[in-house]
Structures are given as structure tokens and as C-alpha cells.
Amino acid sequence: MEVLIEWYIFAVFILSSFLQTTTGFGYAIITAPLLALVLDPKDTVMITMLTGLIIRLMMLKTTHHDGSFKAISPFLITSILGAMLGAYCLRVINVDLLKLFMGGILLIFTFLLWKNYHVTIRHHTFAKAIAGGLSGFLATTTSLNGPPIILYYLNAKAEEHARVLRGNLTRYFLLINLVSIILSYIAGTLKLQELWVILLFSIPALAIGFYLGGKLFHRINAEIFKKIALGMVVVSSVVLIFKAVS
Template structure:
């Protein structure tokens, strides 16, 4: 076991678990960019998914009974629909250009929400399906799935407990489907990565414990600010990754 990789993985998964426990999203958004610096791209994807499943199982247990089944199912269905055109577009378009587009969009929407310029959504079912569609689309093209749904739910002014629980269950369904697809396709080769996930489990549990404490100490306003901060960080990192890919 490479102790440097273990140390970096433990620190970044602690941070990713902490923020995703507080907000309900952002695990891969925070973990993946840093981990790609010490692991291969494919190993990073598999490792983040394995660790993400562990984190979400813990959070699903914690939020049982707090989420809305109709909201979770309709948003998750929209996400699955968005994966299809996203996977096709990835074959014909440059992923780095899509990352730049997503990064700019996230920064603009975050700025508008910070200025309280949010249009009222009258048809919430359509809004949730659309948010799920964009989440699945960008998940397939850039691996970034959380911000579209998070921004939409924030625009609904959904109460923080409900918002977090809904997102935890939506992204858990996505994680399980992704992991299952690896097994079906025969591309899952995660023996060492499973072992690494077990080594970093203490850091994950500590991040979850502190995140839970933080979540119940913050009010609705601070929750929204933290969620927007995570989206902002994701937008900057996604934009930077796309620009770096184009230049190199």
C-alpha cells in the first residue's frame, strides 16, 4: 500500500464526506479532481464510486423517512433519460469543451442565485425531471451530476432537511446503477481499490460524524450559502479542468 496515496485519499475523502453530509451532494465533485493527481483516471472513477456507495449507504440509513419518494423517483428517472443523449454526445463532442460549458453555466447560475435572481418554477414535476435530465446528461459527458439538481432544489427554497435527504437518495440510486453497470459490463476490477476504501473508512466515518453535527447546527440561510459554495468550487474546478484539457 502506497502510504502517500493512502494519506491523500484519506484527507480528500474526509473533506468530500464532510461537505456531502452537510449538503447532500458534492462527494465526487470534491474528491475526483484531487484524486486524479495521485491515481489514474479510471482508478479514480471506480474508487470514487466505491467510496461514494459506502458514504451514501451510511447517509441513506440516517435519512430514512425524511425524503419524498415521488420527488426522488421522478428526478432519478429524469437523470436516467439524460444519460442516453449525454453518452451519445460524448462520442461526437470534445469532453473538455463540454466541461468549459458546464463550468461557465454553473458560475453564472451561482451568481444569479447569490443575487436572488431566481425564476419561479410553477410546474415542479417538469422542473424536477428537467433538473434530473441535466444531471444525467452532464454525468455522462463530464462525470459532474450534482450541481443541476442542487441548484434546482435550492431555487424551490426546499427546507434543508428535505433537500438533503432527497439528494442523498437520488444520488445513491445513481451510484448503485453505475456500480451495477460496471459488474454487468465486466469492467469492474476493484480488488485493490476495495482494500483502499477499507483503509480510508475511518476518515470517511469521521467526515460523516462531523458533517452530521455541522448540519444540525446551521440554519436554512447558512445551508444555502454552503451549498452554493460547493457548486461554486465545482464550477471553478470543472472550468479549469476543461481549459487545461483544451490547452494540452
């Protein structure tokens, strides 16, 4: 059984890094619920943040000409504040409650992403502050920091080239990942001595997904793949909620 779980985790890292490389987002929204089915939820949050940092460092090398740190700076201040609040909450939150929270948040954001939900944004600075704060809070409580930023870009109808958008998203998630890891360590929720084996185990899988994603970036129909991936998230989120209440 342990061998099957190890191969399952290996496959999850390949799938999520492949999605991240081809679309610029989606790493945590795939990794977190699928790993939480076989790992402790709090360990899942930490390992998702750590491996997310690794895959985004890999991507930064290939996207350094696309996007800029200046473009994502409006999100960062409120993201840090939200991450600080989230790091504190993770210290006191119940494990089953975390499963419910993670599953519920995933279902809501997955539905909105699936439907390409749009609202009219009149005050972009305020909207970026809200999206950044929510993203930071979710980063340190569930590692699911992507959906608020993606929803902002969808609703802002940003006229960015796919490569530029992917580059900007890579930069944002890289920075918020790094901040979240530091805050989690300070808060005492990051225990590397308990996670280093999985972390080492993840590196070749992340490399495989990164390589395949880079090769297929211009060929794959990202919309179809996103819907398949989000469908998997819906199933795993329902299972998470069921396990929390059973």
C-alpha cells in the first residue's frame, strides 16, 4: 500500500507541474486536494508551498523575458498581510475543519473558474488589494493562493499575451510562495524534518512535468486540459469534505 501511495504522490506532482508549466497557474489547486487524500492536511499545505516554490523557480528561467515583477506589485502588500493572518490561523485550526475549509474553497473557486465567471471591475486598485489579501490568506492556510488572482485577471479582461500572463503569474506565485514559507516557519507550522523525504521525492516528478509542459506549451489545448484538471479537483474536494464529516 505504501508503494502505491508513493507512486500516487509522484503522479500528482507530474500532473500539477505539467499544468503549471502549460498555463501558468493551477499547481496548488491540483496538488493540495489530491495530496490531502493521502497525507495530513497541514503537511499537505506545507509540501504544496515548498514544491510550488521549486516548480516556479524552474519556470522563472524559461519565462524571464515574459512579464515583469512591476506588473504584479499591486497584489503583494495585501498578499503579505493576508499570509500573516493565515499563518496564525493555521496554528489553531482543527484538522477536520481545515479539510472542510479546503474542500469548500476549492469547490467555490473551481466552479467560478470553470464558468469563467465575470463581474465588472470599476476600481482596479481596490480589486487587486482584495484579490491579493485573499490569495495571501489562502496561501498559508490551504496553499490554494491561485484562484483569487486568476479570477481577477478573468474579470479584468486583461489583454495580455498568453506568455506575458504566464510570466506575470509565475512571478507572483513565486514571491507569495516564498513569503508564505518564511511566515509558516516563523509561526512554527513548517517542520522540514518531517517533510524532507517527500520534498526530495518530488523533485524528479516536478522535473518530468516541467519538461513535458515546456515541450507541449504551444501544442496543447490548455482550455480542455484545464477542464479535465478542474473536474479532478471537484471529485477530490468532495472526497475531502466527506472524510472531514464522516
